[in-house]
Amino acid sequence: MTKWTRAPAALLLALACATTAGILAPDTTLSPGQSISSDNGRYLLVMQGDGNLVYYRTTDWAARWHSHTYGNPGAFAPMQGDGNLVVYTGAGTPVWNSQTSGNPGAYLAAQDDGNLVIYGSGRALWNIGADVVIGDPQLAGDVVGRDLAISGLGSLGHTGMFDGSSVVEVLDEGSNAILYESLASFKARSAYWGTASPNNPNHLLNKCFKTACLQPADFEDIGARMALVKRAFQAYLIGADYTYGQHYTSAQPMVWGRVAQRGLYRCDTFIINVYEKTADDEGTGSIYPVPQLWLDRNRDLKSDVILPSKLFDKMKGWN
Structure with a gap:
């Protein structure tokens, strides 16, 4: 578990030149060490060198979600043109997917509320749910x-x-x-x-x-x-x-x-x-x-x- 519950220090140093904001567009790939972040910088999706795709909350580096694919160094994660997000081993074997194929043009979004969402045709096809942060407002009028x-x-x-x-x-x-x-x-x-x-x-x-x-x-x-x-x-x-x-x-x-x-x-x-x-x-x-x-x-x-x-x-x- 220590491989994914907190971001390794070496990985954090490498992210300075490897992070893009917000979106993983169709037909683009996260290679080992690459990531996308929410616009507010509080959440980071990382394709780790150990093969695990992990979504971190950057305020405490707790993992909100991961693909359970560690132990596959060299793995990569394309947002495929058919709408499926897939983690492949370095040899090209799929080890995880979002089961959202059949939705050409779908894309992955790392959101400011902590949700990680695949959108297609104006609707959410897959998501992990918004992050409920203790101390943050939840209801209108708070x-x-x-x-x-x-x-x-x-x-x-x-x-x-x-x-x-x-x-x-x-x-x-x-x-x-x-x-x-x-x-x-x-x-x-x-x-x-x-x-x-x-x-x-x-x-x-x-x-x-x-x-x-x-x-x-x-x-x-x-x-x-x-x-x-x-x-x-x-x-x-x-x-x-x-x-x-x-x-x-x-x-x-x-x-x-x-x-x-x-x-x-x-x-x-x-x-x-x-x-x-x-x-x-x-x-x-x-x-x-x-x-x-x-x-x-x-x-x-x-x-x-x-x-x-x-x-x-x-x-x-x-x-």
């Missing part, structure tokens, strides 16, 4: 935190909300304070705290998430978790300015008699405002009943001095 990237103020923290694929957050950057970035980018900026998954009830809501809410057709029935995602994107489309204070202004769509209003936020008050859309909506009640526990939790977020670290700790306490 809140992630990290140190504030300012010397001496790191413990005050910075927070963002996971929307199922990206992190939406407020930063003092550019003309719109609301920004989207990858989870990997969020984590790379400063020390990562992990995830608060606030055990949201998924009660039904009737809300408008457009930039102009002028007629009944603009409103939709939607579950609370997806409402978080849509509210964040609505505020992003309307736009917002940054403030260092804890008092905020909600980004509001155009309605009869009122033009759209840009928001005024910092990272923690933006999340509070997004969550308000699943509770009392700043004093406007829902036509559907909202769980009292959820109303109480949302109000508790504003019950004392608001800080990113306090927000994160409170939400972790809701798990």
Whole structure:
């Protein structure tokens, strides 16, 4: 087992000039010592010199998957034109395959979520499943935190909300304070705290998430978790300015008699405002009943001095 559970040091040194990003295209081959990596660099598929094809998580060099073909020095792995990924010995004998032949043009992708996938005709033909990393968000509405990237103020923290694929957050950057970035980018900026998954009830809501809410057709029935995602994107489309204070202004769509209003936020008050859309909506009640526990939790977020670290700790306490 030691031949594949961790990447050999000599192999890691050799990869500096042998790694390509993302894709193993049809009719291309991984020869011994060659590899492909996910775009974020966290996952690496290596055709090892011992004949084993191994997919590593580079943060700890644990093997997520391997072909069980070690003991075949000189083996190579072509992504064949017929759609089959095959490991051949140096003598040309197949010792493993993905059983996806009959799909010309299929290709292999090393993904940022840790999944290793063969795609053909727009669908996944074979995959190992996404990597569930302890501390990473899994559900839309999960809140992630990290140190504030300012010397001496790191413990005050910075927070963002996971929307199922990206992190939406407020930063003092550019003309719109609301920004989207990858989870990997969020984590790379400063020390990562992990995830608060606030055990949201998924009660039904009737809300408008457009930039102009002028007629009944603009409103939709939607579950609370997806409402978080849509509210964040609505505020992003309307736009917002940054403030260092804890008092905020909600980004509001155009309605009869009122033009759209840009928001005024910092990272923690933006999340509070997004969550308000699943509770009392700043004093406007829902036509559907909202769980009292959820109303109480949302109000508790504003019950004392608001800080990113306090927000994160409170939400972790809701798990």
